[in-house]
Amino acid sequence: MSDRDDSKLDRFKLETSFGDGTVTHITYKTDMAARERRARVQTTWTDKKNLGSGGFGVVILQQADGGELRAVKKIYTGAANIDFTREITVMTKVAHRQDLFVKFLGWYTNSDFVFIAMEYIEHGDLTHYLKNSGPCSANIAQGITRQLLEGLVTLHELDIAHRDIKPQNVLIASPEPIWVKIADFGVSKRTKGTMLHTRLGSQGYVAPELMGLLSRRYMDDNYSQAVDMWALGCVVHEILTGEIPFREVEYEPDGTTEFDFGSEVGGMEPRTDIGTLKSFCDGKTDLPTDLLRRSLVSELAIAFVKELLVADPDSRAAAKKALASVWIVSEEEPRTNISIEDTRINKIKQTFGANTSPTSHGVNIRQPVKPLVVVPTGQKETGSSVTDAM
Numbered sequence: 003m004s005d006r007d008d009s010k011l012d013r014f015k016l017e018t019s020f021g022d023g024t025v026t027h028i029t030y031k032t033d034m035a036a037r038e039r040r041a042r043v044q045t046t047w048t049d050k051k052n053l054g055s056g057g058f059g060v061v062i063l064q065q066a067d068g069g070e071l072r073a074v075k076k077i078y079t080g081a082a083n084i085d086f087t088r089e090i091t092v093m094t095k096v097a098h099r100q101d102l103f104v105k106f107l108g109w110y111t112n113s114d115f116v117f118i119a120m121e122y123i124e125h126g127d128l129t130h131y132l133k134n135s136g137p138c139s140a141n142i143a144q145g146i147t148r149q150l151l152e153g154l155v156t157l158h159e160l161d162i163a164h165r166d167i168k169p170q171n172v173l174i175a176s177p178e179p180i181w182v183k184i185a186d187f188g189v190s191k192r193t194k195g196t197m198l199h200t201r202l203g204s205q206g207y208v209a210p211e212l213m214g215l216l217s218r219r220y221m222d223d224n225y226s227q228a229v230d231m232w233a234l235g236c237v238v239h240e241i242l243t244g245e246i247p248f249r250e251v252e253y254e255p256d257g258t259t260e261f262d263f264g265s266e267v268g269g270m271e272p273r274t275d276i277g278t279l280k281s282f283c284d285g286k287t288d289l290p291t292d293l294l295r296r297s298l299v300s301e302l303a304i305a306f307v308k309e310l311l312v313a314d315p316d317s318r319a320a321a322k323k324a325l326a327s328v329w330i331v332s333e334e335e336p337r338t339n340i341s342i343e344d345t346r347i348n349k350i351k352q353t354f355g356a357n358t359s360p361t362s363h364g365v366n367i368r369q370p371v372k373p374l375v376v377v378p379t380g381q382k383e384t385g386s387s388v389t390d391a392m
């Protein structure tokens with residue numbers, strides 16, 4: 003299959019006309035029960051609000067004349083080097099796994115922008131979830147990690163590396179039971195025939211080989227899947243503790259050091275403490291686990307994080323191997339303190355509605371980690387898919 007696979011792209015392209023703040027699509031539906039061969043359906047969508055923005059555009063909530071909601075990513079194509087076909091191609095390739103990836107509803111374009119229509123995931127992204135509910139209980143963290151690994155196994159088997167795994171690109175399909183989906187294939191690239199030296203992930207989640215921190219140069223394409231595994235290790239650390247590993251410490255005016263918890267929610271992403279990361283990559287210090295331990299994370303979970311946060315990409319666990327890790331397949335130990343967990347459950351209920359009821363069995367409770375004073379040791383209703391209409 004070619005990198006672009008234009009025939010597949012064309013199949014997902016929506017027949018479109020533009021109005022003032024609206025867009026109209028013509029689709030064709032076959033109704034077997036009514037013995038209707040090919041009915042022409044016209045749907046007009048109106049912009050409602052912005053759901054988020056990133057490096058190349060905005061994501062807008064749209065509502066159809068029938069009330070249906072969807073999210074549309076609008077990417078400016080006037081800028082040089084924007085190859086939007088890659089993002090759409092990846093979405094077509096994973097469209098059969100709507101349990102793991104945000105559901106793709108088609109795309110359309112005008113002279114300045116390309117628009118990617120997706121199901122609207124009302125609960126937002128994992129950054130928002132962590133901000134509201136705090137670090138996850140062990141079994142929720144396990145669930146999120148397992149689902150992300152299933153997504154990465156699927157992507158990597160297709161020779162696709164995501165290349166921007168981070169909480170903002172993980173959407174919460176359901177807070178309870180927890181169900182997450184991987185989104186944003188903007189910097190995904192097919193692994194074969196690519197170089198690592200194109201762009202690269204987000205601050206805080208970038209693998210050391212992309213930052214030039216390893217003595218050996220990793221130019222080979224085979225390493226880009228390992229980049230996803232490092233990023234996943236950072237995400238797992240964050241969902242367990244509230245903080246990325248190797249986080250740069252903020253200096254307070256009074257000279258104390260403090261993590262700037264949650265600053266990424268305002269748009270800024272956490273920055274990496276390059277010095278500590280470099281020292282780890284050079285083998286001078288171990289992976290700092292003090293924050294994981296202070297958060298009362300189990301030894302199995304710590305061992306899992308250590309399998310991913312390995313400086314040498316050759317030795318970093320691949321997705322399939324990580325999916326079989328003891329922590330992922332085991333039951334977490336029973337919780338020891340229910341008051342903190344109850345606080346967390348109440349926060350989830352306040353945020354996502356009173357009907358949500360996080361399960362409390364098998365939950366490992368940790369101390370809240372906000373705010374922390376740490377000096378590193380060791381120096382959004384689903385639309386119908388275009389495929390439904392075909």
Ligand SMILES: Nc1ncnc2c1ncn2[C@@H]1O[C@H](COP(=O)(O)OP(=O)(O)OP(=O)(O)O)[C@@H](O)[C@H]1O
Pocket residue numbers: 053054055056057058059060061073075104120121122123124126127166170171173185186187188189382
């Ligand atoms: N389907 C969706 N439903 C609800 N919210 C969404 C959806 N897709 C994206 N969002 C929100 O919009 C934000 C930005 O979306 P996305 O990550 O796809 O774009 P981006 O970061 O601008 O992409 P790029 O990295 O290519 O610049 C997400 O972090 C999320 O909060």
Ligand SMILES: [Mg+2]
Pocket residue numbers: 056170171186
């Ligand atoms: Mg994004």
